[in-house]
Amino acid sequence: MRAMNHEDIMNAPLMPTYARFPLTVSKGKGSRVWDEGGKAYLDFCSGIAVCSLGHCPDVLTKVLSEQASQLVHVSNLYYNKPAARLATLLVELVEIPGKVFFCNSGAEANDGLIKLARRFGRHCPNPTSKEPRFEIITFNRSFHGRTLGGIAATGQQKIKEGFDPLLPGFRHVPLNNIESLRDAIGENTCAILMEPIQGEGGVNQATPEFLQAVRKECQSHNLLLMLDEVQCGFGRLGEMMGWRAIAPDLEPDAVSWAKGMGGGLPVGGFWANDRAVDEDGTELSSLLGPGTHGSTYGGNPLISAGSHAVLSEIREKNLPANAAEREAQIRSVISDWKHPAVREVRGRGLLLGLALNVDSLKHAENSTASAALCRQLMENGLLVPPAGPDVIRFLPALTVTEDEVTEALAILKTTLDGMLVSQA
Ligand SMILES: Cc1ncc(COP(=O)(O)O)c(C=O)c1O
Structure with a gap:
């Protein structure tokens, strides 16, 4: 049988759920990937904030091959050491007593x-009616995933x-508007779910004041404050826990993770606080008891060993500090332009x-300015993802160097110059 060429790959019988760029990535190392023809690209997409240590980091390939020869999978009917080590590390990183559940995605x-x-x-029903509370408030432009639960929680009509x-029981309100949030809290509300920084929705940050005000509302109405750190967790914002880069003293009730947690391995999880939710001292983290939840691959030894290696490396190499330094570099260079x-x-x-100022960039009518720019950047050797029609994102590996950032920004500047409408 002849080898597959680029056309064969693009025409493979895959469901057309993604509007893919016409690039087949065949190899990666650090912040670079290569296509089938051997052309190199600087990867500032990183699998959309996934490859925290860059591509194929030695620490990950080593741990995976060792664990793969020991034990790849075992049912959650039994214990395994890599999952126990990972859970222990995660609770250490959260720095608040709690417990972790493992799954496979955000x-x-x-x-x-x-x-x-x-x-x-259900455990803490409405105090007057004694009816279970079930409503969760999330925010406009949020993104919480593609399952039926995820799309119901997501604050974007096009996703639904x-x-x-x-799935009923969700309300969406504007971010950073505490009055709207207060108005939305009703007798059925039991929780607020939010991204400290919305990624897919256009990179919109919750202000420190808003996060603190949300916490206060949660306390006064006995609601859970749940943070979706799927995209912003584990060093990406300059702190191991994303919310600490915005509101260091905030204490959430629960946090979800995926993406950067595994550096490219399919892993997700959530943490729940051990705090008591009633006068008998019942812990929040105990409310999902035996038989209430599960996932065949959750906490699988291979993936857990890999995730543990990734998170340990992020901590040991102080990569959150590198994220903060590279942010300063990017902001300073772009502001000088x-x-x-x-x-x-x-x-x-x-x-x-x-x-982007979309009107200043040449782009075809059937494409958004952000998609057109991403496409041109790709042709010029830089991969970045869009975030809505007028925003592109920089999500490089947390290991990205000063020189790689300089190189990427040079490509960006040349590409923007070349797409300016005034040059048409
Ligand atoms: C904040 C946030 N939550 C949830 C998800 C869904 O994650 P997954 O694609 O792993 O299901 C994403 C994915 O982009 C995300 O950015």
Whole structure:
């Protein structure tokens, strides 16, 4: 049989769920990937904030091969040491007593949070009616994944369209608007779910004041504060826990993770606080008891060993500090350009959004300015993802060097210059 060429790969019988760029990536190392023809690209997409240590880091390949020869999988009917080590490390990183559940993706982690909130609302019902509380408030432009739970939680109409009837019990309110949040809290509300920085929705940050105000509302109405750190967790914002880069003293009730947690391995999880939720001292983290939740591969020894190696490396190499330094570099260089196509840089650490003046960039009518720019950047050797029609994101590996950032920004500047409408 002849080898597959680029056309064969693009025409493989895959469901057309993704609007893919016409690139087949065949190899990666550090911050670089190569296509089938051997052309190199600087990867500032990193699998959309996944490859925290870059591609094929030695520490990960070594641990995976050792663990693969020892034990790849065992049922959750039994214990395994890599999962126990990973859970212990995660609770250490959170720095608040709690317990962890493992799954395989961000959407699945958020489904777990939704189930935790429903259990909580049942355990702590409405004090007057004694009816279970079930409603969760999330924010406009949020993204919480593609499962039926995830799309119901997501605050973007286009993600929900065509999938009615949706899971009931969600309300969406504007971010950073405490009055709207207060108005939305009702007798059925049991939790608030939010991304400290919205990634897919355009890189929109919750302000420190807003996060603190949300915490206060949660305390006064006995609601869970649940953070979706799927995209912003584990060093990407300059702190191991993303929320600490914005509101260091905040104490969440539950947090979901995936993406950077495994450096490219399919892993997700969520943490719940051990705090008591009633006068008998019942812990929040105990509300999902035996038989209430599960996932065949969750906490699988191979993936857990890999995730442990990735997170240990992020901590030992102090990569959150590198994220903060590279952010400063990116902001300073771009601000010096005073480029007519650049509206602003938003976000934190290495979850940065470059908001565009779309009218100043040449792009075909059937493409958004952000997609057209991403496509041209790809042709010029830099991979970045869009975040909505007028924003592109920088999500390089947390190991990205100063020189690699300089190189990427040079490609960006040349590409923006070349797409300026005034040069048409
Ligand atoms: C904040 C957030 N939550 C959840 C998800 C869903 O994660 P997954 O694609 O692993 O299901 C994403 C994915 O982009 C995300 O950014």
